[in-house]
Amino acid sequence: MQSSFRFIKALARQDVDSTPVWFMRQAGRYLPEYRAIREKVGGFLGMCKNPQIACEITLQPIQRYQLDAAIIFSDILTIPDAMGLGLYFQANEGPHFKDPIRSMRQVQNLPIPDMQTELRYVMDAVSLVSHEFKNRVPLIGFCGSPWTVATYMVEGKSSKQFSLIKSMLYNEPATLLALLDKVTTTSCLYLQAQIESGANAVMIFDTWGGVLSPENYRQFSLRFMEKIVHYLKSNPITKSIPIILFTKQGGQHLKEMAQTGCDAIGIDWTVDIGHARQLVGHQVALQGNLDPSVLYATPENIEQQVKATLAQFGHGNGHVFNLGHGIYPDIPPEHVQAMIDAVRKYSPAYHQQGKVT
Amino acid sequence: MQSSFRFIKALARQDVDSTPVWFMRQAGRYLPEYRAIREKVGGFLGMCKNPQIACEITLQPIQRYQLDAAIIFSDILTIPDAMGLGLYFQANEGPHFKDPIRSMRQVQNLPIPDMQTELRYVMDAVSLVSHEFKNRVPLIGFCGSPWTVATYMVEGKSSKQFSLIKSMLYNEPATLLALLDKVTTTSCLYLQAQIESGANAVMIFDTWGGVLSPENYRQFSLRFMEKIVHYLKSNPITKSIPIILFTKQGGQHLKEMAQTGCDAIGIDWTVDIGHARQLVGHQVALQGNLDPSVLYATPENIEQQVKATLAQFGHGNGHVFNLGHGIYPDIPPEHVQAMIDAVRKYSPAYHQQGKVT
Numbered sequence: 001m002q003s004s005f006r007f008i009k010a011l012a013r014q015d016v017d018s019t020p021v022w023f024m025r026q027a028g029r030y031l032p033e034y035r036a037i038r039e040k041v042g043g044f045l046g047m048c049k050n051p052q053i054a055c056e057i058t059l060q061p062i063q064r065y066q067l068d069a070a071i072i073f074s075d076i077l078t079i080p081d082a083m084g085l086g087l088y089f090q091a092n093e094g095p096h097f098k099d100p101i102r103s104m105r106q107v108q109n110l111p112i113p114d115m116q117t118e119l120r121y122v123m124d125a126v127s128l129v130s131h132e133f134k135n136r137v138p139l140i141g142f143c144g145s146p147w148t149v150a151t152y153m154v155e156g157k158s159s160k161q162f163s164l165i166k167s168m169l170y171n172e173p174a175t176l177l178a179l180l181d182k183v184t185t186t187s188c189l190y191l192q193a194q195i196e197s198g199a200n201a202v203m204i205f206d207t208w209g210g211v212l213s214p215e216n217y218r219q220f221s222l223r224f225m226e227k228i229v230h231y232l233k234s235n236p237i238t239k240s241i242p243i244i245l246f247t248k249q250g251g252q253h254l255k256e257m258a259q260t261g262c263d264a265i266g267i268d269w270t271v272d273i274g275h276a277r278q279l280v281g282h283q284v285a286l287q288g289n290l291d292p293s294v295l296y297a298t299p300e301n302i303e304q305q306v307k308a309t310l311a312q313f314g315h316g317n318g319h320v321f322n323l324g325h326g327i328y329p330d331i332p333p334e335h336v337q338a339m340i341d342a343v344r345k346y347s348p349a350y351h352q353q354g355k356v357t
Numbered sequence: 358m359q360s361s362f363r364f365i366k367a368l369a370r371q372d373v374d375s376t377p378v379w380f381m382r383q384a385g386r387y388l389p390e391y392r393a394i395r396e397k398v399g400g401f402l403g404m405c406k407n408p409q410i411a412c413e414i415t416l417q418p419i420q421r422y423q424l425d426a427a428i429i430f431s432d433i434l435t436i437p438d439a440m441g442l443g444l445y446f447q448a449n450e451g452p453h454f455k456d457p458i459r460s461m462r463q464v465q466n467l468p469i470p471d472m473q474t475e476l477r478y479v480m481d482a483v484s485l486v487s488h489e490f491k492n493r494v495p496l497i498g499f500c501g502s503p504w505t506v507a508t509y510m511v512e513g514k515s516s517k518q519f520s521l522i523k524s525m526l527y528n529e530p531a532t533l534l535a536l537l538d539k540v541t542t543t544s545c546l547y548l549q550a551q552i553e554s555g556a557n558a559v560m561i562f563d564t565w566g567g568v569l570s571p572e573n574y575r576q577f578s579l580r581f582m583e584k585i586v587h588y589l590k591s592n593p594i595t596k597s598i599p600i601i602l603f604t605k606q607g608g609q610h611l612k613e614m615a616q617t618g619c620d621a622i623g624i625d626w627t628v629d630i631g632h633a634r635q636l637v638g639h640q641v642a643l644q645g646n647l648d649p650s651v652l653y654a655t656p657e658n659i660e661q662q663v664k665a666t667l668a669q670f671g672h673g674n675g676h677v678f679n680l681g682h683g684i685y686p687d688i689p690p691e692h693v694q695a696m697i698d699a700v701r702k703y704s705p706a707y708h709q710q711g712k713v714t
Contacts, residue, residue, distance in 0.1 A: 167650070301527045
C-alpha cells in the first residue's frame, strides 16, 4: 500500500502530516451546484446511470473544498436493480422495488449481473473520475452490505421495523441465506470491477446491520461482509486496495469487525472514538465520527466539536476524519467548509510530522 | 421492597419461581378488543384522557394472558400537553404539537402542570386499575425521559434527524438545559403522583437517548433521569418503589445507567443479555430483550428464541422477560401467547425454587 495520498496512508496507519478528511454524501443535495444538475437532469437514478453526470457530481465537492477523497456518486441499490427488481424512486419516499423478493424460487431465479454490461455505467463513471483526477485525490468505490441491500430487496422499500425480512430470517433462514449469498457474490465482482476501473479504496455500507441482535448480526451481516473482504484480499489485483467497513449503530461490534481483515472501520457518533481505538488497537484505522447534526451548529461551535473529536482519537496515525452518517440536505455549505478548516488547523498537532515541522 | 409479586421480587433480585413476563405496548393495536374500543371512542388521546377507558385498555392484556405486570395505558407526551403545547395526533403520522418550543422565553413561560387537575385523568386511571386489580398484578406507572419528551417539544413532532433540538443543543445549550430541568421537575411530581395513586413500579422511557453521542447522552439525557431517580429514592413515600430505566439503543451506556440508583435497566435486542449481566453485575435487574420481530416467527421458532434468551441470561435472579421494544400492531395475538407459554415452560429451570420443586 505505497501511496502519496494522505487518505490511503491513514488507512494503512502510516505517518501523515494532517488527518485526512472527507464526508459521506459530500456530493449531494446540500450543494447548490448539485441541485442545479438535478433540476436539469431530473431523477436521482438517471443521474447515477449517466457516467458523465455521475462524474461531474462526484467532483463537485472536490472542486469546492480541499477534501482528501472523492466517493463515486452512485447508490447501494444498483446491484438489485441490475438483477431485475425494477428500482424506482418516489419523491420524498426513498427507493422502491417493483418486484421484491419473497420466496426461495425468486432467489434461485435471480441472475448475477454482468459488470461490463448491466453495471457498465458505474464502471464508466469510476473510469471517468479516475482519469480526470488521477494523482489529485483518491477515489472511493462502494457497495451496500449484503444484509442492508437484502432489506430493500425483501421489504421492497425503506423500512423501520423490517417485518418482512425478519420474518424470513426466523421462519425461512435458508431463503435469506441464499439471497445473501447471491448478493455477496455480486458485490465481490462489483467492487473488483470498480477497483479495476480505477477506485483507490472501497467501502461497504452496512446501514441496517445495527437493527439486528448480536447473534443475528454475526450470522446475517458481518459474515457476508467478511466474505467480500476475503475475496478482495485473496485476489492479486485487488489485495492492496484498502477496505473500509461501516455498520451504522455498530458500536458494540467493533472488535469483531476489526477481525474480518478489513483495513478500517467507519464509526458513528454514538461511539467515543477514543474508546473505539482502545478496543481495536492497531488492527485497523478508524473513520469518523461526528454527529452530522453538528453541521447545524455555528462555525465556532463546529470548530469546538472538531477539536474534541481529534482530542478523543489522540496522537498518532490511523484516523480518517468524517461524520458518523451522510451530510443532511439542509446543511449550509459554508458549515462544511468550517469543519474542513478546523480539521486542517488542529489535526497537524496530533501527527509526528506535524510536530516536527 | 417486600412484595409477593413475582415482577417486584425480580426487580429486587429476590428469588422467584419463574421469570416474570410483561410486554411494552401489551395494551395496543394488535389486540382486537383494543381496536374495538378505539373504533367506538375515536382518537388515541381521547382514550388516554378517559380514565374508565384507559383502565379498561390497561386490563385487556391481563384478562387475555397470564402476565406478571400491567402498565397504565397512557402516553409519554401527557406532560407537554398539560404544559399547554397542544398535543394532537394525525392518522399514521404520530404526535404533533401546535406550539413547539424554540426559545428561552418560551421555556421560561412553561408552567409546571398541577398533577391533581391538569393530569388528574392519569391519576384517576391509575387509581381505577389499582383498585380493580389490587393483589392480582402489579401496575407500572411511567413517563418519558426528559430528553425524549423534549425532542417532541422542540421538533413539534416525531423526527429522524432531530435537527432542531440538536441545533439547540450545540448553539443554545442553556435553553435546552432549562427545558430539560422543567420537564424533569414535572416528571418527578408526575411519577410521585402515579405512585401515590397506586402504581407499584415506575419506568422511564428514553426512546431517543440512543441518538446522542456518549458525552451528550450523559449531559442531556442520563443526568436528568438520574435526577428523577434521586428524587423518588429520597422521598419516604416513593423510595421503596422500584424504578426501571430504558434507553433504546443504549447498550453502550449500561454501566452508567446502573450507577444512577435505579433498580432495573430495560435493554433492547441489540445487546446480548448475558453480556449486559456481566457488565452491570449485581447492581440492577435487567428487563428484556427479544427483538419484537421475533413475534412474526412461528410459535415453534418463538419458543426457540425465548429459550435462547433465558439461556443467555442464565441461572439466578434479576431477569424480567420482555421485548426490546413495543409489540408491533400487526402481530398475531396467539404469537404473544406462545411467547408467554415458553417463558412459563422454560424459565423455572433457571431459578432455585424452580429447581427445588
